Amino acid sequence: MxxxxxxxxxxxxxxxxxxxxxxxxxxxxxxxxxxxxxxxxxxxxxxxxxxxxxxxxxxxxxxxxxxxxxxxxxxNVSKSLFMAPYLIDRIQHELAFSQVFERRNNNFDKLLVCLIHGDKQQSQDMFLERLKVNFLPKKFNHSKMTTYHVRFPETLQNFHSQLKYNLANTIVGEERNELTKEINHTLAESPVPVIISTYMYCEHWLKFAGKAINSFLHFWENRLVISPNQHLFVFLFIITNNRQNRRMLDKFRCLFSSSEDSRLDKQLNKLSEGDFSEFNNFYGVVLPKLEGITEQEATEWVDVVVRKHFPNNLAFVKDTKSEIQAIFNQYQSKDKPKRIPLDELARKLSAILVDYAVISNDYTARRELA
CATH class of the missing domain: 1.20.58 (Methane Monooxygenase Hydroxylase; Chain G, domain 1)
Known part of the structure; x- marks a missing residue:
């Protein structure tokens, strides 16, 4: 600092x-x-x-x-301060989601399934929080969302039964897999949009030999009936290991190669290019891969987000840019341009905002962040 x-x-x-x-x-x-x-x-x-x-x-x-x-x-302002760094360079992802969202608005009897992928240091959970806090409320004029997190099945055998069992346990509160009507009723009765999130990790990809994603999509194709004007969104987060820190088997490295020909990238590209054409009961979208943040993107964040909240504190804006430059100079990476995982960068940027809000006497700026 x-x-x-x-x-x-x-x-x-x-x-x-x-x-x-x-x-x-x-x-x-x-x-x-x-x-x-x-x-x-x-x-x-x-x-x-x-x-x-x-x-x-x-x-x-x-x-x-x-x-x-x-x-x-x-x-009183910590949540806003904490969220601000996660507004860096995810515009293209919001745009991709917005396009399929507008298509879905013309046909309310279909749910929307969104696939989000990236390594575990790219803050997938905070991207979902960003959609809940910044994006979806503007679309629905709702400040609240109902959110359920459903555990991913552990085996490919009886995959659909396991997922429905987990869904029933989370939504209905009963650990039985024959509760389809109760699940549908609970979701349909929600007065606000409903978000269901699921996390698929590297272990699932290995265990299911690359069949995990299709099994998940086919479950949502066949298992639920969407009521008219019901707003239901399903997010599957596909979380891989950070390639700089990976120490895994050769087979694992092959499956999660960073090359464009990796099996995971191929499958997601095929789904995206085919516009999920094999599925009739939901709209689907594969968002661009979540990657680390460049120095240029972080600097642009200062101009857009920090300057907005601290319009009368140009010295702070300038100093924040200097801090970002120092962070990237110290970061060791072979990538060109350097990319810092969002998790790591956001912690540093949050500390900068919090420190300034606490130490400075500019209480107006602190209220603006609230």
Missing amino acids: SDYFPSYREKIKSIRQQIAEVRKNLNLINEEISWYPEYQEVPLALKKNQREQEKKLVNLLEQLGRLLETQADLS
């Missing part, structure tokens, strides 16, 4: 260390004073030192109190 917005956590830590040191000094001074039978006999220099240390202690305790109070007050 630069001196412009030092970490408030580090500042709290520093003040507490200073308080401990002052208290230690005061204990030594008081012990020395106790050697004198009468207080009047205590040297003036020692008394002066005692008063100075006591005054310093009071001042430090007041500083600590203000920081802790500000830290608690920050809870």
